Every structure is written in C-alpha cells, then in structure tokens.
Amino acid sequence: xxxxxxxxxxxTPRRGTYAITREVEDALxxxxxxxxxxxxxxxxTSASLIITENADPSVRRDIEYWLQQHVLDGDPNxxxxxxxxxxxxxxxxxxxxxxxxxxxxxxxxxxxxTWQGIFIYEHRRGRFQRHIVMTVQxx
Amino acid sequence: xxxxxxxxxxxTPRRGTYAITREVEDALxxxxxxxxxxxxxxxxTSASLIITENADPSVRRDIEYWLQQHVLDGDPNxxxxxxxxxxxxxxxxxxxxxxxxxxxxxxxxxxxxTWQGIFIYEHRRGRFQRHIVMTVQxx
Amino acid sequence: xxxxxxxxxxxTPRRGTYAITREVEDALxxxxxxxxxxxxxxxxTSASLIITENADPSVRRDIEYWLQQHVLDGDPNxxxxxxxxxxxxxxxxxxxxxxxxxxxxxxxxxxxxTWQGIFIYEHRRGRFQRHIVMTVQxx
Numbered sequence: 001x002x003x004x005x006x007x008x009x010x011x012t013p014r015r016g017t018y019a020i021t022r023e024v025e026d027a028l029x030x031x032x033x034x035x036x037x038x039x040x041x042x043x044x045t046s047a048s049l050i051i052t053e054n055a056d057p058s059v060r061r062d063i064e065y066w067l068q069q070h071v072l073d074g075d076p077n078x079x080x081x082x083x084x085x086x087x088x089x090x091x092x093x094x095x096x097x098x099x100x101x102x103x104x105x106x107x108x109x110x111x112x113x114t115w116q117g118i119f120i121y122e123h124r125r126g127r128f129q130r131h132i133v134m135t136v137q138x139x
Numbered sequence: 140x141x142x143x144x145x146x147x148x149x150x151t152p153r154r155g156t157y158a159i160t161r162e163v164e165d166a167l168x169x170x171x172x173x174x175x176x177x178x179x180x181x182x183x184t185s186a187s188l189i190i191t192e193n194a195d196p197s198v199r200r201d202i203e204y205w206l207q208q209h210v211l212d213g214d215p216n217x218x219x220x221x222x223x224x225x226x227x228x229x230x231x232x233x234x235x236x237x238x239x240x241x242x243x244x245x246x247x248x249x250x251x252x253t254w255q256g257i258f259i260y261e262h263r264r265g266r267f268q269r270h271i272v273m274t275v276q277x278x
Numbered sequence: 279x280x281x282x283x284x285x286x287x288x289x290t291p292r293r294g295t296y297a298i299t300r301e302v303e304d305a306l307x308x309x310x311x312x313x314x315x316x317x318x319x320x321x322x323t324s325a326s327l328i329i330t331e332n333a334d335p336s337v338r339r340d341i342e343y344w345l346q347q348h349v350l351d352g353d354p355n356x357x358x359x360x361x362x363x364x365x366x367x368x369x370x371x372x373x374x375x376x377x378x379x380x381x382x383x384x385x386x387x388x389x390x391x392t393w394q395g396i397f398i399y400e401h402r403r404g405r406f407q408r409h410i411v412m413t414v415q416x417x
Contacts, residue, residue, distance in 0.1 A: 202369065
C-alpha cells in the first residue's frame, strides 16, 4: 500500500457549483493506485464539496434555491458579516455540505455511481481561488 | 497494511431507514483487518447513509418528521421533479446527510459507540436496490 | 504505510463548540506519520465534529443561532424527548454536522487551511464526557 498526495487549485468566479470529477480522475491516474480510497479536502470555510446528480443542472439550481430559502444571506441577527451578506451564510452552507469527500477507487477509477458527480460549491459571490488537497491510499 | 473491497447490495422497499450495522460487521470479518478504517460509499444521489441512535426507533421517525418539515416534497419552485414529488427532495436530503461514512476498526470490530448504528436512508417512496462500496484499510 | 490509533477524551460542560485542533496535532506527533490521513470519529449521537472558522468566535455563535432557529429544541411534535428539550434536537444537529472528519497530513502536520479549526460541537445542555477515536494512516 502507498500514500500519494497532491494539491488541486480551481478558480471559482462566482457563487455556484463547479464540476471537478474529470480533474480528480486525471490526477488519480498519476497516483498509480488501482484499489483504495481517494480523499479530497477543501482548505476553506466558505466553499465546500458535494456529490450530487451530474446530468441535469436543474438539480444544482434547486439545491441553490433551497439553501437561499433556509440559510438567509445577510440575516440581521448574524454577528459575523464583515465581508458582506454572503459571509456568514457561506460558513453555514459549508457546514451543511462537506469539507471533505472520500470516494472508493476500483480498477484504477473512482467508483462513482452512474449519476454521481463531484462538485466544488462556492458559497461566496466574489471570485476566489480554492485549494483541494487530494490524498490517495491503496495498492 | 492492506486494502480490501467489496460491494453490498440492499433492497429499500420504501422511504425510511434500514439498519445495516450487522451486514457491515459480517463483511468486515472477511477482510481480516483488526485495526484500521472501514469506508462505506453509497453509489446513489437520492439515498444516503447516516449514523444515529440505534435503540429507540422514534429517533428516526423524528428525523423523518424534521426532514419533511424542512425539505418540502414537491415544492412548486423546484425545477427538477421528473420522477415525482420525492425526486428533488431526495437529492437535498442526501446532501444534508452523507454519501459516505468512515468508521474506525478496533480489535477486528467497528469502534461504534454504544448507541450508534449505521443506517441506509432511502429518500424515495418507491422500491429501489442500493449499492454500497465497502473499502477496508488497515492491518 | 502504517495505521496508528488512539482515543482522545474531552469534557464538554455545556452546549457549544470546543476547539480540539491542538490536541489532535499533539497526538499526531506521536503517530510518526508525515504523509497520510487523520480520521476522527466521535462515538456519540448528540455531539458532533465540525471544521469551521477558527479566528472569530462570532462565527460559531451565529451557527448556534441558525441551529436554534432551524432545529427546534423541544418541538412538541418530537416523540423522542425522554432526556429533555435538547434530546431530539441534539440527534438532528448531529445528523446535519459530522460524526467523523478526515484531514490530510502533510509534512507531519494537519493540512488545514489558514482559517480552519477542528471543534467538538456539544449539542446537549448538560455536562458530558466525549470520546473520539483517532486513526492515522500513512507513511
């Protein structure tokens, strides 16, 4: 068994989801691991990782709708709003989704289901650069 | 250290939770690993995995009550409802719970707390067959 | 590659968040692992683990505000309330946050982002002692 590690960097020009399955698969090929686990860790507290339906983009629009309804931007009761209306809501949205994902590796590929895709979820409205530490363990 | 992998399949005849701790423990015995980690990954976007109280089933009924209150089935504002009222809510419920779980292995067994059980959470109302990739790493 | 495992115990005298990054870093040093993954698993169903902003404590106060608004303590519709108003809400809060976290290890340290801290989130109002199984895998 071996551990292989790299950092992937992505631009997230605005709030929303960004498909990264292909980039993760590409990096995975360099690891040489065929059976094991692939761990992704986003080093931020207002951007997160999700696995959801990869086919119909309206799924991700409906998720955004639900989050806007349930995690108010600029709730006047928030104390932490130094960077704007999307500051505190970004932290709560991150909490409700994932800071890290672990996906099995089988036959040298991510063992995702047919309809599963991996996405960065940028919760801030501005332009950011987000770093993901990818760690692969297996044989 | 070694990596051991299998796929577990479960029938989920209706919306609700299904205890799978025993099935995971059974599979774990075949891995031969006594110290390490057990990773479970459900290959679907409208069924998920949870760890919650294993004793009183009313806990899981109250969780279902909370989800029904907060993630509306058939919200008319959802765009994605091709498969019915439980389509989009199933994706959001999956997002709020877990697509994968990692549980420590100690002395050849899952190191769960006394009150912790592992459950599949089927969010769709119809009958499905759900696949979980189980990956064990350790020594 | 090696697997190293220990159990960390923390007192949580009241509902709220408790920073544990330093304690995890201290234990990590004993593992001897410099590249790999650090897994934390809390063996309880009404206390959880979160990664969020480590600098301004108002972030965690706003998270508590949001949870109190959205996961009612003592909702009269809950069936499971044997241990008080914070019993069932504690289980739901645990579900919405994390029972386990996995953090990459790089250069012998947790590869957290600048603003990320690890916290126990005690959801009950009484005094508890909480156990976390820490498993480190790597080289």
